[in-house]
Amino acid sequence: MENKNIKLMQGNEACVEGALTAGMRFFAGYPITPSTEIAEISSLRLPKVGGKFLQMEDEIAGIAATIGASLTGLKSMTATSGPGFSLKQENIGYASIAEIPCVIVNVQRGGPSTGLPTSPAQGDIMQAKWGTHGDHPVIALSPSSVRETFDLTIKAFNYAEKYRMPVMLLTDEVIGHMREKIEIPTADEIEIIDRVKPESGLDKYNPYEVNEGELVPKMASYGEGYRFHVTGLVHDETGFPSNDSNVAGNLLDRLMKKIDNNIEDISLYEEYRIDDAETIIIAYGSTARSAKSAVDMAREEGLKVGLFRPMTIWPFLDKQITDVAKKADNIIVAEMNLGQYVNEVERVGNKYANISKCCKANGELITPDEILAKIKEV
Amino acid sequence: MASALVENHFRSNKLPHIWCPGCGHGIIMRSIVEAIDELGYNKDDVCVVSGIGCSSRAPGYMDYNTLHTLHGRALAYATGVKMANPKLKVIVITGDGDCAAIGGNHLIHAARRNIDITTVVFNNNIYGMTGGQYSPTTPTGEKGTTAPFGNIDKNFDLCNLAKAAGATYVARATAYHANMITKLVKAGMENKGFSFVEAVSVCPTYYGRKNKKGDAVQMMRYLKDSSVNVKAAKKLPKEKLEGKFFIGEFHKVEEPEYTEQYQKIIDSFQKER
Numbered sequence: 001m002e003n004k005n006i007k008l009m010q011g012n013e014a015c016v017e018g019a020l021t022a023g024m025r026f027f028a029g030y031p032i033t034p035s036t037e038i039a040e041i042s043s044l045r046l047p048k049v050g051g052k053f054l055q056m057e058d059e060i061a062g063i064a065a066t067i068g069a070s071l072t073g074l075k076s077m078t079a080t081s082g083p084g085f086s087l088k089q090e091n092i093g094y095a096s097i098a099e100i101p102c103v104i105v106n107v108q109r110g111g112p113s114t115g116l117p118t119s120p121a122q123g124d125i126m127q128a129k130w131g132t133h134g135d136h137p138v139i140a141l142s143p144s145s146v147r148e149t150f151d152l153t154i155k156a157f158n159y160a161e162k163y164r165m166p167v168m169l170l171t172d173e174v175i176g177h178m179r180e181k182i183e184i185p186t187a188d189e190i191e192i193i194d195r196v197k198p199e200s201g202l203d204k205y206n207p208y209e210v211n212e213g214e215l216v217p218k219m220a221s222y223g224e225g226y227r228f229h230v231t232g233l234v235h236d237e238t239g240f241p242s243n244d245s246n247v248a249g250n251l252l253d254r255l256m257k258k259i260d261n262n263i264e265d266i267s268l269y270e271e272y273r274i275d276d277a278e279t280i281i282i283a284y285g286s287t288a289r290s291a292k293s294a295v296d297m298a299r300e301e302g303l304k305v306g307l308f309r310p311m312t313i314w315p316f317l318d319k320q321i322t323d324v325a326k327k328a329d330n331i332i333v334a335e336m337n338l339g340q341y342v343n344e345v346e347r348v349g350n351k352y353a354n355i356s357k358c359c360k361a362n363g364e365l366i367t368p369d370e371i372l373a374k375i376k377e378v
Numbered sequence: 379m380a381s382a383l384v385e386n387h388f389r390s391n392k393l394p395h396i397w398c399p400g401c402g403h404g405i406i407m408r409s410i411v412e413a414i415d416e417l418g419y420n421k422d423d424v425c426v427v428s429g430i431g432c433s434s435r436a437p438g439y440m441d442y443n444t445l446h447t448l449h450g451r452a453l454a455y456a457t458g459v460k461m462a463n464p465k466l467k468v469i470v471i472t473g474d475g476d477c478a479a480i481g482g483n484h485l486i487h488a489a490r491r492n493i494d495i496t497t498v499v500f501n502n503n504i505y506g507m508t509g510g511q512y513s514p515t516t517p518t519g520e521k522g523t524t525a526p527f528g529n530i531d532k533n534f535d536l537c538n539l540a541k542a543a544g545a546t547y548v549a550r551a552t553a554y555h556a557n558m559i560t561k562l563v564k565a566g567m568e569n570k571g572f573s574f575v576e577a578v579s580v581c582p583t584y585y586g587r588k589n590k591k592g593d594a595v596q597m598m599r600y601l602k603d604s605s606v607n608v609k610a611a612k613k614l615p616k617e618k619l620e621g622k623f624f625i626g627e628f629h630k631v632e633e634p635e636y637t638e639q640y641q642k643i644i645d646s647f648q649k650e651r
Contacts, residue, residue, distance in 0.1 A: 026462050047643045052461050057487035061454035064447065068427070068458025071445065072466070076458075094448055222443040222459060223466050225422045229438055231446035240392065240438060 005184040011149045011176040012037035012079075015105055015169065016045060017184065018153030019077050022192060024103075025051035026076040028065035030058055030084060033117045034173040035107035038079035059087035063104065067091060070100050071230065073221030075157055079105035082115060085124055086131070092166050093132030094232045096255065099208070099217065101160035101195055103153070105169045107176040108285075108336075110363045119363030120173035122285055122336040128168050129314050135252060137259040139266055140168040140314040144288045146180035152268075152311060158193040159266060163258045164216050170313060172336070174286040174365060195219045198226065208251075209237040215258045259315050267312050269320055273299065274306030279375055280328040281307045281358075282321070282345055287334050287366050294371035305375055316344045325349030330378045334358040334366050354378065387411040387421070389441050396435055400586075400594025402553030402579035403500050407436045409559035409577075410469065410498055414442075417564055425466045427456040429481060431507045433473035433500035433579075450480030453488040456495050464637040467567060470497040474515040475505045478534050482514075489543035489572045493636035496566040496573040498559075499536055502581035510584030521588045540574035541629045547573035548629035553580055554601040555625060562627065570635045578605075578623075 009017070015038055019027075027042035029035075043053040052069070056062045062078045070076040080088060085106045095102055110116025111123050124131075128140040139159050143149040153169055160167040198205050198218040205226040208217045217237075220226040233241035234248045242248070259266065273295055274280055283291035288309045298305040308324045310317050325331060325345075331353045333342035342357045349355055358374040360366050384390060388411065397403050414424055424442040428434035430449035437444035443466070447455045452470045460468045477485055477499050488495060504522060505511040512522030512529045515536065519528045541548045547569040551558035559577050566573030580586065580597040591597050608626040611619060 026458070028458060028461075047640070048647045050644055050648075052640065054457065054461055056454065056457070057483050060451065061457070061484055061487070064451045064454035065458030065461065068445070068447075068455035069462035070458075072459055072463040074462045076462075090448055091451070221463075222425050222445075223423060223463050227421060227441055227443050229444045229446070231438070232448060233446070 005186070007182055007184060008179055009146055009182050010037065010179050011146045011171060012107065013041055014146045014150040014182060015079070015153045015171070016041040018150040019103065019157065020045060020049065021190060022154040022157035023075045023194070024077050024157065025049070026066065026069040026074040027051075027078065028054040028056050028069065028076070029062040029078045029080065030056055032059070032081045032084045034109055034176050035079045035081045035105060037176070038105060038107070059084035060091060063088040063091040063102070066102050067095050067100050070102050071222050075101070075161070077103040077105065079107065081107045081109045082111045082124060083113070085127065089131040093134060093136060095166035096132070096136040097232055097234070098230050099164040100166070100230070101164055102166050103156045103160055103169060104166055105153075105171065108170060108172040110361065116363040118173065120286055120336060120365060121361060121363070122172055122287065123340070123361060124170065125313060125335070125337065125340040128170055135256065137163075137165055137255050138168070138314040139163070139165065139259065139312070140170050141268065141311055142170045142285045142313050143175060143311065144285055144309065145175070146178060147182040148311070149175060150182060150184070154190060154192070155268070158191065161195040162193050162216070163262070164195065164219060165258065170285065172285050197221075200225065206237045207239040208235060210254070215254055215261060263315055266315060267317050267320065269311055269317060270309040272307040272309065274308060274324070274327065276304050277306030277328055278304040279330040279332065279378060280324050281305065281332050281334055281371060281375070282310070282324070282341070283307065283334040284310050284313060284341070287336055290366050290368045291334050291371055293368035294375065297368055297372050298375050303375060313341070318348050321345055322348045322352070325352035328353050331355045332358050332371070332374050332378060334371050336366060337361050383408070383411060383415055387415060387441055388439050392439050395439055397432060398583040400580065400582040400597075401432070402502065402598070403433055403436065405553045405556050406498070406500050406559055406577040406579060407439065409556045410471070410563050411440060412560040413563035413567060416560065417567055419467055423465060423467055424469070425459055426469045426471060427452045427459065428471045429473070429476035431473040431476045431505070432502070433471055434476060436471045450476055451484065452476065453481060453484035453495070453497065457488055457493055460493055460495055461637055461640070464494070464641070468495045469567070470495055472497060472499050474499060474501045474503060474536070475513045478514040478536055478539070485540065486543035489540050489545040489574065491636040492544060492546055492571040492633050494570055494572070496563065496575065498563060498575045498577055500579045501536065501576055502579040502585060504581050504585035506581050506584055510588055516585070523588070536576045537574065537628050544572070545574040545629070546571035546631050546633050549574070549627045550576040550578065550625050552578040552601040552605055552625060554598050555605070558625065565627065569630070571633060
């Protein structure tokens with residue numbers, strides 16, 4: 001019999017396991033419910049693999065140290081929840097413009113402000129996209145199970161390294177604290193991507209230079225011999241600040257194209273019973289679990305209902321959501337906020353389907369019954 | 379012809395620097411580089427991290443691994459760099475606003491951890507980059523563009539703050555005492571732990587003008603005339619110390635260094651195997 005690695009695991013624990021599998025060797029953070037287990041388990045596990053854990057003085061320092069560590073070549077992560085996610089926003093912009101790979105986990109809880117610290121929510125969807133000032137590329141992933149938390153944490157590191165940018169993992173209190181049986185995949189089943197480094201011994205290394213047709217500059221580490229400059233100011237390919245509007249325009253253009261030109265690589269989603277569906281639910285994270293049950297319940301009653309489940313929240317899955325809208329008569333977006341992702345669905349789908357929402361932001365999960373009722377209503 | 383020091387340690391193509399005529403920052407930057415040169419460090423092993431403000435533009439001119447971060451956050455970034463690669467000699471260059479206002483929390487905690495980072499504060503008593511607002515080190519009663527009627531805040535003694543927070547090396551010099559800055563930064567770099575060097579600078583453009591301190595030369599003369607070495611001060615009568623501030627080495631102790639303590643934890647697991 002094959003030796004399967006099966007464990008009972010919590011979502012936050014699976015996040016750390018995934019991160020370690022991806023090669024995380026540095027974590028810096030600050031205690032906050034409901035993400036704290038990620039810090040606790042990291043503090044336990046990292047020194048055993050020669051990695052480093054730091055509990056910093058605040059949320060801002062947590063992500064700042066994470067970015068600093070990444071510059072020395074270590075795969076780095078921080079984790080937080082609502083209030084901490086707000087505090088980290090300026091640094092997310094820094095990692096975007098300076099193109100420093102890192103993973104930011106946000107175990108979402110009820111907001112605004114201190115809100116509902118021990119309750120799930122999906123209220124940070126738009127903040128993940130627009131929380132830091134200025135235009136910038138964003139990748140945000142949202143898992144619906146413990147196993148998927150493991151998988152998407154690895155994906156988050158891979159995207160961070162591949163595209164040299166911060167990547168956000170948006171889980172929620174239910175996914176983070178839920179325990180499920182998970183089968184840990186074997187090493188040969190897992191793809192690990194490392195940042196591309198410049199050759200050694202070059203006469204000149206420009207930290208932000210890209211070859212013709214490429215979008216991601218090669219990244220050296222501090223201490224390896226290339227003494228380069230990193231700044232949050234707009235900079236040219238040498239890394240030094242520039243006020244030139246062409247330089248600024250080209251930099252922003254390249255940063256955005258890292259996503260726009262690689263959208264297929266970053267588009268993760270699941271389709272469930274949508275082939276003949278007249279009504280399609282769109283739901284992500286823990287809400288997608290209720291939505292899936294609602295689909296099965298509706299099917300049992302003979303209703304043609306399916307589920308489209310984005311795992312990639314940002315970039316928005318324009319193409320797939322458009323196709324879903326073309327296919328269905330009705331779309332119901334179910335999310336634990338008062339309507340965030342639904343606005344994007346309306347942007348691309350309004351002319352093809354009747355779009356409605358099934359939203360709740362009181363700290364309770366949206367139940368299958370509630371979604372089923374909505375299905376019958378539309 | 380640029381000196382050998384400039385040739386070897388600066389990115390000459392980025393010079394001249396952006397600082398105003400008469401600013402003390404260039405002198406302090408050069409004194410730090412002199413310290414690195416005298417210590418004989420390999421430039422590839424030196425990492426200079428800064429925040430935002432006039433002082434924080436310094437690393438761009440210095441030919442090391444350089445990191446210009448966010449306002450107030452230099453020490454938090456530097457903590458990540460040092461922790462991740464303890465072989466790097468990490469220096470933080472910051473200003474009075476950057477270090478003591480928006481970054482004050484990071485300062486006290488970096489000091490508390492006694493992580494091996496040498497912090498040099500270019501203290502010009504004002505927010506220069508934004509045009510002369512009062513800072514945590516603007517003396518009470520003096521003016522800034524946001525203190526038009528005089529500053530009612532009590533100003534920080536940065537060295538006392540760093541010492542109280544746990545820094546294991548604390549010293550102060552001024553832009554007038556360029557050689558002393560070099561000496562203190564060297565001692566700070568050699569201290570295995572958190573070292574804090576306050577380098578009192580001059581800002582004739584804003585602080586000086588707002589407070590009628592005269593031109594750059596007069597402001598430098600003030601630094602010379604008003605400072606007393608802490609060793610000499612012990613022998614001087616009280617009246618001679620009126621209106622003076624102290625320079626020199628204030629505090630030096632040996633305590634466990636943070637990255638070394640963490641390495642012990644890592645090593646304990648390697649022994650188990």
